[in-house]
Amino acid sequence: MARQVNSMTVAGQRPAVGGSVRLTGVSKVFGRGSSAVRALDQISLEVPPGEFTCLIGASGCGKSTLLSLVAGLDEPTAGQVSVSGQVAIMFQEPALFPWLTASGNVELALRARGVGKAERRQRAAELLDTVNLRGFGGKRPHELSGGMRQRVALARALAQDADVLLMDEPFGALDAMTRDLLHDELDRVCAGRQLTIMFVTHNVREAVRLGDRVVVLSSRPGRVVDEFAVPIEHPRRIDSAPVAELAGRITDRLREEMSRDAGR
């Protein structure tokens, strides 16, 4: 029933290591009485600092609900969510503000944190550079491609200087080639930072390509049914043999879970 946030918001007092997330017996029920839907059931999960955790499951497994709880956008019905550090979130839609330029979108995140005007300008330019969008700062979201918009959204999330980055199928709406490109990008961005990431996807290969660990959720209600460590060295490619092999095993596990659902 509680959510603890030990954020270190005082300027300059950043923790040396990334944030962490711990869920203990978390359940979430929507609605009441006979129409109540149990979206999450007794989820216990720990994401240590700096880990890239992928959550995977069929649709309806409450993946997005889980992220909303961690983000503090919603409250659990039972159990405890504790997060240390600042949290930023990326959605499947870029959710950029159409009245601002790419740079303006990033700057607004900085402004919300109280960064001064001159520094905002400079930091936004650096962040856009980081996501390979140098020279696109003056463009409005609708002038950018889907992949570029998600890049701006990533830059905006980074601008929040978060310790924990929640990603809710951020590349789900992109074509395979652009997605592949953004995987590389994400690798590169993460390499330089102590970021703890929770990445929700229904694409098994994507999960194996990116994650240090893949957590498999069942659907209706969402439960943690299995966990796979991903001992594959970086840099990875989504089409490489080890990725495909592990993805195959995880897919089998998912199928098993889904057929059990269907049998009920």
Add this chain to the structure above:
Amino acid sequence: MPAGDEQGYPPASAERSASVPAYAERLAWLEAVDTEPSPDQRGRRLAARAWAALWPKALAIVIVLAVWQLIHASGWKKDIFPGPGATLANLWDQLRTALLWHAIATTAERAVIGFGLAVVIGAVIGALVSRIAPLRAAVGSLITGLQTMPSIAWFPFAIILFGITTTAILFVIVLGAAPSIANGLIAGVDYTPPLLLRAGKMMGLRRLSLYRYLILPASLPAFVAGLRQGWAFAWRSLMAGELLVIIANQPSLGVLLSTYQDQADMESATAIIIVILILGIVVHTLFSLADRAIRRRWGLTGSI
């Protein structure tokens, strides 16, 4: 996917950071958005667009004048119904008198002050109502009700309250225009996309900053639509007011119209009507341009 290097992808290796130019190239290749047109193309496109926008209007005016001339030529109400030629000549003559310009200035001043007040009052009411739930429950439907009220019905009230004064006219303008403006803002706030609100909250925007940096800018298109509708109401209220509240020694378009009616001077009266029509259209066009500029900025238009 096959090993991509033959296809011009940079190598998926640890030295990726060293190959930024290649990466950028790949980026440009993959995600080339439509680029800026050359100045020459742009000029031609602009001319084509202006022509496409203007010719239907020009044609419509020609047709109206032709029908008008036909009716006149048919001899219907021959003594009192003026033809377009005589009316436009009359308009031209009036445009060279100080009286008409004086009248236009008076009317325009009232329009600016009245509409300005309506914008301020409407925006404040809209902002309060959209944020404060009990207030919305109390006066939300009242605002919509006021919007449907024909503003001319307010004049007896306003004249008794303020006498035959400019204040009475401004009062009715505000009553006519402010509800539309308030409603525009309320609709804008209500339809702020929830996803953007979530994103804004996660960024740390709260209360006032959420309002200032997210909800207000997101409401802009609906607010401008409200302004445009508010203007239409303001202009009608103003004309009704100037015909009903005739202030001595203060020529306005309404006063001129009413004077020419008394003198049964149909040509002059029709000329004034044309002036009123044109002024209304000009201001409406300004709002449409603002609306379109916003839509284009936001990428809400199909074509550019």
